[in-house]
Amino acid sequence: MKAALLTEKGFIIKDVQKPRIGKTEALIRVKSVGICGTDLAIYKGTYKFPLPRILGHEIAGEIAEIGSNKSKFNIGDRVTTEINITCGKCYYCMHGLKTHCINRKALGITEDGGFAEYVKVPIINLHKIPDNITYNQATFIEPLAASIQAFRLTPIKEKESFVVVYGTGKMGLLEIQVAKILGAAKVIAIGRSDSQLKLARKLGADVTINSTKEDPIQRVKDETEGLGADITVECTGNPEVINKAIKMTRNRGTVALKSTHGIFVNIDITQIVVREMNLQGSRCGEFPPAIEMLKNKRVKVDSLISAEYSLDKIEEAFQFAMKRGVIKVIIHP
CATH class of the missing domain: 3.90.180.10 (Medium-chain alcohol dehydrogenases, catalytic domain)
Known part of the structure; x- marks a missing residue:
């Protein structure tokens, strides 16, 4: 073959x-x-x-x-x-x-x-x-199952949770759709490509932020009553983004790590400790829920x-x- x-x-x-x-x-x-x-x-x-x-x-x-x-x-x-x-x-x-x-x-x-x-x-x-x-x-199906898994480990409170999805590649655009399906009060997408951000909005993001044109941390605070996101899902694969994700997440909030970086990343542990935050890794998920979402056209x-x-x-x-x-x-x- x-x-x-x-x-x-x-x-x-x-x-x-x-x-x-x-x-x-x-x-x-x-x-x-x-x-x-x-x-x-x-x-x-x-x-x-x-x-x-x-x-x-x-x-x-x-x-x-x-x-x-x-x-x-x-x-x-x-x-x-x-x-x-x-x-x-x-x-x-x-x-x-x-x-x-x-x-x-x-x-x-x-x-x-x-x-x-x-x-x-x-x-x-x-x-x-x-x-x-x-x-x-x-x-x-496989990446969508992984996207669902992120929110199984870090559950969304329906009509309450402010969710940031950092990264508008494949995983980010899937996470945006899953977050909306699960009832997030507001989904904020952060990326560097205007075309991808436009697509993010089309797929359900309530707010889009181009991180090359404005400060994403301040904008997230402005969009979340000054508190920061309840959940920030890191989907960029860029090591520099993780500390930004921590800063834009509220005290006792969660940064869900979805990217496989393949390298060591420096993290501001003091922020995690003092602000009593959670870092939640996630990898693969179960296929049946992903298949149903695609079958029923809930995810595009x-x-x-x-x-x-x-x-x-x-x-x-x-x-x-x-x-x-x-x-x-x-x-x-």
Whole structure:
């Protein structure tokens, strides 16, 4: 099969052996796969993992082979897959926290992922894609699930919470929509691209702030009765933003950390202690709520797709994905 392998010198397109599946696995014929911020961090070298590797975990495709005839899935089913490959036996798996599995492996990070014609995944990780969700739209299921998880760990008080979403890339634009669905009193979007901020407003943001044109900290205070946000969701991947997020969040408020920086970040701990604030990390979430939101058209994603590329053009796709104003790039193997 054809695959894009990331090496120390960039991507190479190579014919590699198609994965062989076991009884508990399925082989997906990949139709669409999104470029994630984690993929970009590995590509840039800020998030270190052994190379070469086939990246890609925002996957949508159809089942080409399946190992078990007792499965609820069939060859030809349209599916997406979770990123985490877990043991099902450790403390975290036994307590419903499988994303923290001690023996966790990650599709497209520690294991070969979806930037290839086929990818091997555990059957238990599969989810059917409803008929009214396209393959391109289905690549948003994984990041949307992660967006929902941020507010599961930091719940919104309906019609009370002031929520800031710092960053108007893919994750930020999803967080804005989820915050509105969950009943935030006001959602404030902060970004550096006027076009993305315009889209943020269209997708539900009540206030938009261009941080290159005005002081976002003061503006947030002005919009929140002088107190600051109840919840600030950091979605930029920029280490300098975290301390700004802390400053624009009220005493005893929460800064929800959604970005994977891949590097150490200096944080003003004194602010956290004296103001009794919370820093809440979050990563992957459950797929069913995300699938329902897309199925019921409560979350809009088509306008988030900036470009589509064939697998042969993956190097060009990654270079494009790093440009300011680009939201989501999709690869078609």
